Amino acid sequence: MSRAPLSLRDLRSLTQARIALGAHGAGLPTAAALSFGLDHARAREAVWTPLDSGAILQALKDQGLEAVEVRSTVADRAEYLRRPDKGRALHPDSAAALEGMGRGFDIAIVIADGLSATAVALNAVPTAAALAERVRRAGWRLAPVVVASQGRVAIGDPIGARLEARAVVVLIGERPGLSASDSLGCYITFAPEPGLPDSRRNCLSNIRQDGLSIEAAAAQMESLLRAMLAQGTSGVGLRRDAGVLQGPAGS
Amino acid sequence: MAFATIIEGTRFTFPDLKSLMAKATPERSGDQLAGIAADGPVERLAAQIALADLPLKVFLAEELIPSEEDEVSDLIARRHDRAAFAPISSLTVGAFREWLLSTTAEPAALAALAPGLTPEMVAAVAKICRLQDLVAIAAKRPVVTRFRSTLGLPGRLSTRNQPNHPTDSSEGILVSALDGLLMGSGDAVIGVNPATDSLPDYIRIVELLETLRLRLGVPTQHCCLGHVTVAIEAMGRGAPVDLVFQSVAGSQKANAGFGVDLAVLREASEAGRALGRCPAGGQFMYFETGQGSALSAEAHWGVDQQTMEARAYAVAREFDPLLVNTVVGFIGPEYLYNGKQIVRAGLEDHFCGKLLGLPMGVDVCYTNHADADGEDMDALLVLLCAAGVNFVITVPGADDMMLNYQSLSHHDAVFARETLGRLPAPEFEAWLREAGVTDAAGRLRSAAGELPGPFAAASRLLPGRAA
Numbered sequence: 001m002s003r004a005p006l007s008l009r010d011l012r013s014l015t016q017a018r019i020a021l022g023a024h025g026a027g028l029p030t031a032a033a034l035s036f037g038l039d040h041a042r043a044r045e046a047v048w049t050p051l052d053s054g055a056i057l058q059a060l061k062d063q064g065l066e067a068v069e070v071r072s073t074v075a076d077r078a079e080y081l082r083r084p085d086k087g088r089a090l091h092p093d094s095a096a097a098l099e100g101m102g103r104g105f106d107i108a109i110v111i112a113d114g115l116s117a118t119a120v121a122l123n124a125v126p127t128a129a130a131l132a133e134r135v136r137r138a139g140w141r142l143a144p145v146v147v148a149s150q151g152r153v154a155i156g157d158p159i160g161a162r163l164e165a166r167a168v169v170v171l172i173g174e175r176p177g178l179s180a181s182d183s184l185g186c187y188i189t190f191a192p193e194p195g196l197p198d199s200r201r202n203c204l205s206n207i208r209q210d211g212l213s214i215e216a217a218a219a220q221m222e223s224l225l226r227a228m229l230a231q232g233t234s235g236v237g238l239r240r241d242a243g244v245l246q247g248p249a250g251s
Numbered sequence: 252m253a254f255a256t257i258i259e260g261t262r263f264t265f266p267d268l269k270s271l272m273a274k275a276t277p278e279r280s281g282d283q284l285a286g287i288a289a290d291g292p293v294e295r296l297a298a299q300i301a302l303a304d305l306p307l308k309v310f311l312a313e314e315l316i317p318s319e320e321d322e323v324s325d326l327i328a329r330r331h332d333r334a335a336f337a338p339i340s341s342l343t344v345g346a347f348r349e350w351l352l353s354t355t356a357e358p359a360a361l362a363a364l365a366p367g368l369t370p371e372m373v374a375a376v377a378k379i380c381r382l383q384d385l386v387a388i389a390a391k392r393p394v395v396t397r398f399r400s401t402l403g404l405p406g407r408l409s410t411r412n413q414p415n416h417p418t419d420s421s422e423g424i425l426v427s428a429l430d431g432l433l434m435g436s437g438d439a440v441i442g443v444n445p446a447t448d449s450l451p452d453y454i455r456i457v458e459l460l461e462t463l464r465l466r467l468g469v470p471t472q473h474c475c476l477g478h479v480t481v482a483i484e485a486m487g488r489g490a491p492v493d494l495v496f497q498s499v500a501g502s503q504k505a506n507a508g509f510g511v512d513l514a515v516l517r518e519a520s521e522a523g524r525a526l527g528r529c530p531a532g533g534q535f536m537y538f539e540t541g542q543g544s545a546l547s548a549e550a551h552w553g554v555d556q557q558t559m560e561a562r563a564y565a566v567a568r569e570f571d572p573l574l575v576n577t578v579v580g581f582i583g584p585e586y587l588y589n590g591k592q593i594v595r596a597g598l599e600d601h602f603c604g605k606l607l608g609l610p611m612g613v614d615v616c617y618t619n620h621a622d623a624d625g626e627d628m629d630a631l632l633v634l635l636c637a638a639g640v641n642f643v644i645t646v647p648g649a650d651d652m653m654l655n656y657q658s659l660s661h662h663d664a665v666f667a668r669e670t671l672g673r674l675p676a677p678e679f680e681a682w683l684r685e686a687g688v689t690d691a692a693g694r695l696r697s698a699a700g701e702l703p704g705p706f707a708a709a710s711r712l713l714p715g716r717a718a
Contacts, residue, residue: 006702008430015416015423018648018660019430023695026666028648036625036648040657043619081584081620082280115620175583176619177655 016179039178042118046173046181048077051113051120051149059125065132066144068101070094070159074150087152090159098146098162106140107225108165108192112151116173116181123184123207123214124171130218131169138222140229153187153201160192167228168192169221174205182208186217188224190234200235202228252313256301263297269315271305272371273555274298275378277595281543281556281586288555299379303345307336310371316552316562322503322513327369327565336367344375351376351388351606361392365608370501370561373603377557385598386638389605393639396534396573396610398493399470400438400676402641403610408673409642410664411574411612412437415653419446421459425712428463430647433706434661435668435688435695438679439574439612439642440494440537442474444654453477454490459712461491466709467686470678472573474537479511479519486522494537494573495523501562504550513569520570534573534610540564541578542596543586556586557596561603568607574642575604576612580628581656583618590627593617597631601640612642616658625649625657632663636671643667665695 008020021032028036053069060067073089074080080087090098109131111124128145135142143163148155153170160168167190174183184207189200202224207217228234254265265271273287275298282288289295311331318325333340338360339347350356377385395403402409414427428441441463443456453475460473474494475482482495497516498509506512520536529535545551545559554562560577567575577600580593587593597613604611615631617623632643649660667673674680674693683689687703690696696703 006707008426008433008702011426011429014426015420016652017414017416017423017427017430017646018650018652019427021648021662023434023662023665026662026669028660028662032648036650039650040619040624047620082588083284084585085284175655177652178619178650178657179652181619 036178043176043178043181046116046118046176049117050077051117053147053149056111056120056125056147060128060145060147063125063129065129067147068097068144069147069149070097072148072150072152072155077150080150084152087150088154088157090155095158095162098159101144101163103162103164104141105143105163105165106167106229107135108143108146108160108163108168110146110148110151110156110159110168110170112148112153112155112170112172114151114153114172114185115175116183118176119173119182119184119208120171122182127171127184127186127207127214127217130214131221134218134222154196156187156189157192157194157196160189161194165192166190167225167234180208180211183211184208186221188221188228188234190228190232202234202238254301254305256297258293258297258300263294263301265298265301268309268313269552269554271298271302272315272375272378272558275302276555276557277378279556279586279592279596280584280588281546284585285546285551285553287553302375303343303379305344305375307339307342307344307347307372310369310375315371315554315558316502323501323506323562323566326513326569327562330366330565330569331369332366334367335364338364339367345379347372347376348379348384352384356388356391358391358393361606362608365606368606370565370603370607371558373606374558374561377599377602380602382595382598382634385602386634389602389638392605394605394608394610394641398472398529398533398535398573400472400678402439402573402676404677405639406672406674407676408636408640408664408667409439409676409679410436411439411576411642411644412441413444413644413646413651413658414441415444415646415651417446417653419452419456421455424456424459425463427647428460429702429706429709431645431661432467432469433688433702434665435675435683436645436661436664437469438471438676440472440474442476442494442496442537444476446653448478448481450481450484453481453485454488457485457490457492462712463709466712467705468682470682476539479515483519483522486526491528492523492526493528494535495519496537496539498539498544499563499566500540500544500548500550501559501566502545502550502552505545505548505559506566508548508550513566516566516570534571536570536572537574538567538572539576539578540567540600541582542600543582546586547582557599560600561607564604564607564609567609572610574612575609576614576642576644577601577604578614578616580617580621580623581614584621587621589622590617590624593621593623594627594631594634598634598638601635601638610641612644613640614644614658616644616656618656628657628659632659632667633671636667636673669694
């Protein structure tokens with residue numbers, strides 16, 4: 001049986017890669033070139049837009065969650081990108097602000113801008129609320145939600161240590177790609193303290209509308225937290241249920 | 252040993268060789284993050300002036316990282332060829348730059364010199380070269396390697412077709428590889444970064460690429476860029492492994508961070524040779540490197556990132572590779588902040604690799620949190636073509652949606668062929684014509700995505716289209 005010659009365009013559904021774009025000489029068609037430019041502009045905007053922490057705090061309150069705002073030792077976005085060490089350190093003023101929040105919790109949730117304020121604006125509060133509901137049902141004691149601006153993943157360590165939380169969950173904007181600039185990452189650390197290696201964390205990534213759903217992510221977080229509280233560790237040493245992913249800690 | 256320069260009455264001192272090297276390095280965020288960079292442009296120039304006066308012999312007398320504690324330093328010392336070094340043994344770093352630019356440094360002289368050069372020497376001279384010097388000198392040093400295609404011949408540019416997929420879907424990889432081949436990309440290698448390091452996935456990917464290669468009769472090599480220990484296991488099970496890949500860095504501790512040492516690389520190289528797929532006299536090892544990887548692993552010993560990168564080439568050169576490329580803009584703005592830093596680093600890496608005798612390619616790329624964009628990559632591609640780069644990496648539409656960064660597009664390879672006259676490897680060039688991808692003049696016949704006869708046959712590998 002003979003077959004008609006295929007076009008690669010018929011096969012586009014097999015991958016999200018930008019295949020079969022067409023070309024004029026070596027150039028992209030105008031629409032494809034501008035579409036690429038728009039995706040890059042969105043990604044750059046996600047990186048450079050400041051976190052609207054006031055809006056996040058209000059949204060948390062609207063969900064009935066107590067919240068407190070802190071910041072890292074980073075001065076501005078340009079320094080944030082150059083100095084990951086400063087984005088991991090808690091500003092002294094913020095350390096003082098945490099003093100009044102009580103201590104001795106089971107779980108602390110930290111929302112940090114990371115590399116995508118867009119991801120945090122869209123996905124962080126609903127994710128925190130879904131997790132908080134599971135924490136409440138599990139009978140665990142939840143610390144006030146901490147909103148950290150100019151924060152890296154490891155800023156959860158000094159925050160968790162100050163609050164004397166048994167485990168800290170950091171929800172953070174992931175480095176945007178061209179295809180998705182709204183992915184939220186989640187890093188969970190048992191017995192947080194400053195200076196822990198990334199191998200002590202467990203990670204979920206790609207939490208967004210077209211990725212890992214908020215409800216599925218919250219369920220996986222709860223299962224990780226249960227395992228951590230039972231085993232007294234996290235990261236590479238944690239025995240995990242099948243289906244829970246261990247990803248790199250990169251943000 | 253301390254070093255000093257006096258500029259208009261101000262004395263600048265540098266307590267040791269590694270601080271002199273770090274402060275002489277053109278500005279980049281990674282050295283600033285490490286706290287070893289020059290305080291400003293004047294101190295940097297003072298360091299460069301002091302470095303230019305330094306005899307090359309100093310690098311043989313004073314190690315930046317002690318051999319007793321680092322097997323990469325030990326390798327560099329053991330492999331240094333004093334006879335090859337003799338023609339330049341009396342030169343300073345500054346005079347070496349002039350020698351490299353002069354007509355004395357013709358291709359045969361540079362090839363003969365390579366075993367006499369250490370990474371530290373080439374890193375030092377790179378620091379006092381402007382971009383044009385880095386291009387002009389590297390262009391005089393072709394490095395030719397061969398498997399099924401012959402790579403690095405003067406006037407040619409090869410490409411790695413990188414058909415990544417976020418979940419390693421066979422169909423997704425295959426259709427992306429076909430897209431690249433239809434644009435004429437893939438003569439250096441068709442190489443997939445796997446999403447996982449599982450042995451079954453590794454074997455599935457190389458078998459898929461092997462089937463594609465055989466169906467289309469493409470004169471190229473394929474590679475799954477999994478960890479070298481996975482490759483060793485796969486070879487043990489008889490998987491069709493063309494190229495053995497590993498990321499490497501410039502210190503023993505940084506390599507340990509990648510889970511490798513020289514011994515396991517040697518084991519992998521021996522296993523690859525034993526497969527007998529590579530023709531006698533050919534090469535089959537593939538290494539990736541990149542400035543900042545040692546600092547990222549807290550394994551830089553206070554040495555600047557450009558020198559650490561050049562030291563990674565000593566590791567690569569030990570194993571006679573087919574391909575080496577720096578992934579220059581992948582690591583992020585804390586190491587290379589913007590387009591200017593990425594462009595310079597790409598040219599430095601290519602220059603240092605070539606002088607050390609490596610078949611050097613570059614992944615011309617950037618991430619979305621770096622202050623860089625596609626126009627910086629346009630500039631770097633043209634500069635690298637002028638410098639005679641062996642190969643670049645291309646992906647569909649410049650967007651690697653698995654690794655979440657932007658590399659060059661397959662279209663950019665067409666640009667290099669048609670505007671800059673850089674032809675692919677001769678075997679691949681002939682195949683493109685026979686397969687109907689290009690016309691007699693080497694131009695793309697159809698960019699509309701229609702599959703020529705052999706491609707339509709290969710597409711029957713796809714689900715629902717079984718032959």
